[in-house]
Amino acid sequence: MRGQLGLPLPERxxxxxxxxxxxxxxxxxxxxxxxxxxxxxxxxxxxxxxxLENLVPSSAFAAIKAVGDAxxxxxxxxxxxxxxxxxxxxxxxxxxxxxxxPRRLSxxxxxxxxxxxxxxxxxxxxxxxxxxxxDADAGASERGSFTHRALQIFLETWPDELPGxxxxxxxxxxxxIGREVFRPxxxxxxxxxxxxxxxxxxxxxxxxxxxxxxxxxxxLTAECRGEMVFDAPAGPFALYGIADRVDxxxxxxxxxxxxxxxxxxxxxxxxxxxxxxQLPLLAAIAEAGGFPGIxxxxxxxxxxxxxxxxxxxxxxxxxxxxxxxAAAEARAGLEDLIALFDDPQWPYKSxxxxxxxxxxxxxxxxxxxxxxxxxxxxxxxxxx
Numbered sequence: 001m002r003g004q005l006g007l008p009l010p011e012r013x014x015x016x017x018x019x020x021x022x023x024x025x026x027x028x029x030x031x032x033x034x035x036x037x038x039x040x041x042x043x044x045x046x047x048x049x050x051x052l053e054n055l056v057p058s059s060a061f062a063a064i065k066a067v068g069d070a071x072x073x074x075x076x077x078x079x080x081x082x083x084x085x086x087x088x089x090x091x092x093x094x095x096x097x098x099x100x101x102p103r104r105l106s107x108x109x110x111x112x113x114x115x116x117x118x119x120x121x122x123x124x125x126x127x128x129x130x131x132x133x134x135d136a137d138a139g140a141s142e143r144g145s146f147t148h149r150a151l152q153i154f155l156e157t158w159p160d161e162l163p164g165x166x167x168x169x170x171x172x173x174x175x176x177i178g179r180e181v182f183r184p185x186x187x188x189x190x191x192x193x194x195x196x197x198x199x200x201x202x203x204x205x206x207x208x209x210x211x212x213x214x215x216x217x218x219x220l221t222a223e224c225r226g227e228m229v230f231d232a233p234a235g236p237f238a239l240y241g242i243a244d245r246v247d248x249x250x251x252x253x254x255x256x257x258x259x260x261x262x263x264x265x266x267x268x269x270x271x272x273x274x275x276x277x278q279l280p281l282l283a284a285i286a287e288a289g290g291f292p293g294i295x296x297x298x299x300x301x302x303x304x305x306x307x308x309x310x311x312x313x314x315x316x317x318x319x320x321x322x323x324x325x326a327a328a329e330a331r332a333g334l335e336d337l338i339a340l341f342d343d344p345q346w347p348y349k350s351x352x353x354x355x356x357x358x359x360x361x362x363x364x365x366x367x368x369x370x371x372x373x374x375x376x377x378x379x380x381x382x383x384x
Contacts, residue, residue, distance in 0.1 A: 031068070032049070032068075033068075034049065089368060089371045090372050091349055091350050091367070091372045092118060092347075092348075092349070092367050092368070093347035093348075094118070094121050094125075094347060094348050095345060095346070095347050095348075096348070097344060098234050098342065098344050101125065101234070101341060102120070102124045103234075103235065103236065104237070104238040104239075104240065105120070105124075105237075105238075106239075106240055107241035107277070107278045107281040107282055108241070109124070110239065110277055110278075110334060110337070111275070111277055113337060113341070114274075114275060114337065114353070114356075115275065115351070115353055115356045115357065115358055116350060116357075116358045116361060117341070117348040117349055117350070117352065118348050118349060118350035118351075118363060119350075119358065119361060119362070119363050120348060121348035122362075122363040122366055123363075125348075128363070140262070142185075143195055143262060144260075144261075144263070146178075146181050146199075147202065147260065147262055147307055148260055149181050150174065150178045150181040150199070151174075151222065151244075151245075151260065152222040152223045153181070154173070154174050154177055155219045155222040155245065156222060157173075158173070159218070160218065162214065166211075167207040167208045167211060168207075170206075170207035171206070171207035174203040174206060174207060175199075175200060175203045178200075178203060182195065182196060182199065198309025198313075199309060200309075201309045201310075202307045202308075202309045202313050202314060204313065205307075205312070205313040206307070206314060209305075209314065209316065213247075215250075216249070216250055217248060217249050217250055217256055218248050218250060219245060219247050219248075220246045220248045220293075220294060221243075221245075221294070222246075223242055223243075223244065224242065224246055224292075224294075225240065225291075226240065226241060226242075226243065226282070226285040226286065226290040226291035226292070227239065227240040227241075227285065227290050228240075228284065228285045228288040228289075228290040230331075230335060232338045232339060232342050233339050234342035237338050239281060239284075239285065239334065240285075241278070241281060241282050241285060243257050243258075243291065244258060244259050244260045245257070245258040245259075245260070246258075246286070246291065246294065247301075249301070252300070253297065253298065253300075254297060254299060254300035254301075255286060255294065255297050255298075255300065256299070256300065256301035256302070256303065257279060257282050257283055257286065257299060257301070257303075258303050258304075258305055259278065259279050259282075259304050259305070260304075260305050261304050261305065261306045261307065262308060262309075264306075265304050265306055265317055266304075268320040271319055271320035271321060272321060274329065274333050275353075275356055277330050277334075279302045279319055279326070280302070280321070280326035280329065280330030281330045281331075281334065283299040283302055283323055283326060283327035283330070284328075284330050284331040284334070286299050286327075287327050298323075298324060299324065299327055300323055301318070301323060302323045302326060303318050304316070304317045304319070305317075350367035350369060351367075351369065351373075
């Protein structure tokens with residue numbers, strides 16, 4: 001079958017591997033190593049090593065093993081604390097000076113500051129950015145960005161009247177926009193074949209939802225950037241964020257802030273405890289008059305629209321806490337949080353709250369989490 005497809009046969013790869021090994025084995029000095037255990041289970045030496053041991057005179061093989069034993073002993077010594085002075089590694093505790101600490105963060109970075117301050121330290125203070133793999137395929141975040149962009153164009157094109165009275169016409173208009181937005185993905189057929197049908201299902205769900213929604217609220221803006229500034233112990237601090245969608249409630253005072261999610265929604269326990277702070281912080285910005293052209297207005301609705309394209313294609317979920325209460329609590333919590341980090345002795349610790357570890361952490365290796373987590377370090381350092 002491989003030959004019919006024009007692919008090289010497995011024997012060729014084996015031959016190339018043997019050639020590479022022979023070249024390396026002819027070096028002036030060679031170390032042959034193997035794992036004695038794999039996930040705790042003893043392993044068996046390869047047949048090649050067993051044959052080598054049988055072919056080489058026992059005295060010569062003993063001399064060869066003696067060299068390896070010396071290196072093994074050295075490795076054991078490096079792992080063994082000397083004179084009882086050795087300690088297990090602890091979680092990093094960087095305490096940069098106040099002037100180096102950021103005075104401006106986004107609502108998503110505040111969520112990171114709550115559960116993984118070290119990530120904010122590495123990104124905003126050390127200026128470290130993870131490098132993408134060369135020629136890497138687009139991922140879930142890119143799919144979310146394309147979906148957000150398509151919905152933004154749709155709302156900006158039809159802010160007052162929809163392109164039709166039935167879901168078929170509305171979804172067709174959104175799908176036309178989506179074709180243009182998703183055009184870059186068409187260069188990767190595998191991704192396009194997976195993403196595009198999901199977007200079509202999202203478009204049909206969105207059309208039905210939007211027709212019913214327009215009887216209750218009208219979109220005021222999409223992808224709207226807002227900011228608020230408040231006084232903190234080390235000086236003014238700025239919070240900014242982008243609201244996916246802001247609606248005006250028909251026949252009443254107040255607005256609704258909607259957050260599109262192409263992935264999973266925050267759990268209700270996180271919403272109640274304050275660990276899903278993005279939407280409430282956007283509400284705090286709105287009530288402070290931080291969104292241009294909207295003014296300081298009460299927020300009467302906070303909601304997530306999950307746009308997965310699966311089964312079901314979409315889902316609406318209201319925030320678990322009253323919008324006004326959530327905004328007030330989020331602002332108070334933010335001011336307390338920034339006050340902590342305005343103390344020069346307060347560290348940017350990695351994962352300070354047990355049970356609230358970040359789902360994605362670009363700096364997990366830099367923080368050496370696997371070393372100190374196994375020692376039982378960490379836990380809830382925020383106090384009460």
